[in-house]
Amino acid sequence: MAREIKKVAVIGCGFIGFGWITVFARHGIEVNAFDSFAPSMETVKDRVRDGLDFFVDEGVVKAEDIPAIMDRIKLCSSLEEAVADADYVQECIPENLELKQNLFRDVANLTDETVAIGSSCSGLQMADIAAKVTNHPERCIVSHPTNPPHIVAYMEIAGDTASDEVKQHIFDFMESIGQKPIICKEIYGYVLNRMQLAVQKEALYMVQEGICSVEAVERAITDGVGMRWPFTGPLATEELNSASIEEGMYKYKDYMMEFFTKEQKPLNDISDELIAKVVAGVKPIMNGRTHDEYRLWRDQMVTRTRLMKENNPI
Template sequence: MVSTVQTVAVIGSGYMGGGIAQVLALAGCQVVLGDLDAETAARSYDRLTEQAAAFEAAGLFPADATDTIRAGLRPAASLEDAVADVDYVTEAVPEVRAIKADVLRRISAAARADTIIGSNTSAIPISELARSVTLPARFLGVHWMNPAPFIPGVELIAPEHTDPEVVDRIEHLLRRAGKVPARVSDSPGFVANRLQFALFKEAALMVEEGLATAEQVDLVVSNAFGFRLALFGPFAIADMAGLDVYNSSYESLQAEYGDRLAAPRSLAELVESGHLGIKSGGGYLAIDPAQQQELLAHRDSAYARLSRLRAELGTAPGLSVS
């Protein structure tokens, strides 16, 4: 049995921390907001409850969400007061190493010895931040996505020092909150931001080289492969498209851009061995061949429904393309 987390402190009650606090309060936790001082925490409490009311009125939060959040949150007089007697602390202060290190030291000194401590860092290795934590077996990375109330994915990063039971307890908490946790390795940027920033760098290079405008790049991404990524990950998309197609495309890219865009070794090896994706019975993913047609039918239906939803939503305010 996984011991349930009931009480939480969120340290850093700004945009990310505030969203995390709302989600965990809606999951039934008692959540304490800690920030620079009592006044900042109190202002955050007012902002978060007002925002919850607006989300509820717009149908983005469930009915009675405002009352639940109002009852489940409380501002603390200080960081130390916030973490003094809770099951779990999530640190969500700015992505500055010195600030995070100082805050984690203060949390360690003021929290119970059995309190789990998580960091919402976007890219700093957890093993590095662990140097500022007393009893690092209770420490892990818990990387939420922005905006926290509405993006389902959360990365769980647990280096060797982290107690496996700690990871289980936080994964259970996240699932209770309706999130989709993924356990990933402790490396800079983890999975989400390493991919996201690699894409952004390539997009920026295209603009800098005069190959496309920023608007043109966004138009292509949001209506082409980015459209698919709303429903499937890159390996599922590749397996459905055909790994031989991908490998041939990489040959053209390598001819122009060099080894930077050469085929990944794993892709070349799969194609060489005849594993071309679902059309050959196997690729990167273990997809049941008996469900191939069912998968493709699901894909087509999902894409059609997503197209209708996008048409219904229209162009995002302030953007000329979406």
């Protein structure tokens, strides 16, 4: 049933929608963009253009390719127009179940069974989002990006009510345009956010208990373990902490279990006081940069690391 994807409808042109538009258009895919809020539509092409200018500065995109990339983006004045000739639909509207349910129902009614419909949702279950879909709900999947999708390519494909064929089709498509997809079962937070939340929980606990400062937990990642993580993840790390992964797992399993079962403490609340501590601790880390300057610096560093990785594959 899968059809070749040459044109994608992006529905919702906020933070995530504009990133997806940039990913698709940059990789030769035609994009029909639609947002129900006029200011989002009026600004989205400028935001994509700014993102492409950033890529030119970083040597990722050639300036002469920008006009062709921008020409692939069509602003549509209705949902009907956006999905009419689309081969895939990427939904990027707010994390609100009723909004997504209604949109999925409408998109499914406007398209045939060969068109997969992906949700950028961060935590909702696909069975709930597709609850009002009667026209082939098995083509409705979770297609969860990392923010921003055009900078961080990792993404998650899920949906326990979706067919394996559709999930594999979107996996192959995403891979073909330079994204880094994984497929997982539906679980709260999916994979990336579960791991991020595990670290955040421990960071908040240590700050709350006065064990160390906000700066210290930040540096444990940005100067410490995070220096390895772009290259060796949380499990492969053990190969290099020992003579081999087998030896590492057996050597450290008691140490790990001691932490998991006895040393790890619950975090019962994120109090106003704890939030104030975090806010006061993060501001100096930004070193006088504004929010936008901090984002630009982060995007530059991530893009340069990504290029270095792509030029030095394992």
